[in-house]
Amino acid sequence: MKIYVTSVFVDDQDKAEKFYTEILGFKVKHNVPLGTNRWLTVVSEEDPDGTELLLEPSDHPAVGPYKEAIFADGIAAHSFQVQDLDAKWKKLSERGVNFVTEPMDAGAVHMAVFDDTCGNLLQLVQMKA
Structure with a gap:
């Protein structure tokens, strides 16, 4: 599966x-x-x-309160893996993407969080070697 x-x-x-x-x-x-x-x-x-x-x-009526609550708490709706977080952060920043968390060390990954302009926070992660 x-x-x-x-x-x-x-x-x-x-x-x-x-x-x-x-x-x-x-x-x-x-x-x-x-x-x-x-x-x-x-x-x-x-x-x-x-x-x-x-x-x-x-x-759906349940979606609005759910999205508002996780957004307000800074919780990402999804995570996308990238090979080079700093390069992707720079490229997306130049395209006007609003990052709410700049690249940072987060244990086993480097991560950053951005607003998708559609009501969600999304996370970019780069796995550490």
Whole structure:
């Protein structure tokens, strides 16, 4: 068994699609209309057949309070692994990404946390050698 799709709740799928593709560099894998929303998944350019991230609408009534609480507590909704955290932090910062935690040592990893502009904090991690 392996993880096929995981999701992140987003406030606006169009805005999320733009951020996750144009800013973060993911590629759209599926974009299927479903009424007023879409089955919209993105994948890493480094692993196009890997796990898909569903940019899921935040329509369910439980999502708003959940997202607000974890965001307020500084909890990242997802973690993305990178090979060179400092280089990725610099590149994304130059693209206007708002980092709420700059690169730092966190035990077994180096990490940084940023705002995805769609209601989530996301974490970048670089594994220590």
